[in-house]
Amino acid sequence: MTASFAVDAVVLDIEGTTSATGFVVDVLYPYSRARFGALLAERGGEPAVARAIEQVRAELGDPGAGLDRVEETLHGWLDEDRKATPLKTLQGVIWAEGFAAGDLVAHFYDDVVPALRAWHAAGVRLYVYSSGSVAAQRAWFASSPAGDLLPLVSGLFDTENAGAKQEPGSYRRIAAETGVAPGRLLFLSDRPGELDAARAAGWLAVGVRRPGEPYFEQGVGDHVEAGSFDEISVSGSGSTV
The missing domain is CATH 1.10.720 (Transcription Termination Factor Rho, Rna-binding Domain; Chain A, Domain 1)
Known part of the structure; x- marks a missing residue:
């Protein structure tokens, strides 16, 4: 089943969501x-x-x-x-x-890069919000197996410039910084506490639940669940993917 959202921006967690926690x-x-x-x-x-x-x-x-x-x-x-x-x-x-x-090459799940490219092409802005520093995020997305993905990304947020990931205020801060209305922001994460905080700030949220990840058994609470990015459809600028 595919979950569909009409949004202006998607905000991505990294570990357990776009990429394997085990690699980190x-x-x-x-x-x-x-x-x-x-x-x-x-x-x-x-x-x-x-x-x-x-x-x-x-x-x-x-x-x-x-x-x-x-x-x-x-x-x-x-x-x-x-x-x-x-x-x-x-x-x-x-x-x-x-x-x-060249000592390191970032890991991305196979379903992630095609989805990011399609969402970006559809006019949906992409942001990253990870506990890893902005410098680490920039290096990660610039060094994917599929090449430099930074041109797809409109902004990077971490715990220093946005705040703790389980605090609703952090998500309000990101919404203000991006200029996107909370109800037009979609957050993807594997951690229920982060999804709860995003929803409390008025965002849409999807729990990404991948086998083998630390939060798989716990589940995503009462949030919409997706096993991969293939199960998430977003529309922006009049296009749907």
Whole structure:
């Protein structure tokens, strides 16, 4: 069964929605873990890195925490899969360079790229809202197996520029930033708490439920459910796909 929506924009989660969580956990997390120490020691003066270090220290309540403790904290957050902004910032720096160097190629489910291209061609704007940093998102979409997908994307949002993904205020902020009325925004995610927050902000929402993903057994609550992007139809600018 296909779920149909008349919208001006689709906002995409990444992990579990466009892409396999397992790729992030099994490939990207170890890649960043192995490089945190060198990044902190060698590039701590760079603005993005310095800001993240100070954010970690603030989270610890210890302004004088040494880089060893900062790195240890990052590793702990990684083990917890904690969506901490400084962790995501530093991962984004590392991953962006890995993608640029050709060490990494992003994963997308087979149904995703054709749908994104069709929706974009139909006049529907595409945005990304992920707990991963904007830098990581940009590198991810620029380094897909199908080539650079960034020309399809109108904007990128993370927990730093939009807010926490389970807070309705974050979705109101994105609506204001994009200039799209909440009722004309469709959010795709595998996480029920995020779908609830989007709906509370007046958005439309679809739970993407893929076998093997962490939230598959939990389901998507009372939200519309799709097993792939092939089961979602969106219309924009007078066209339907």
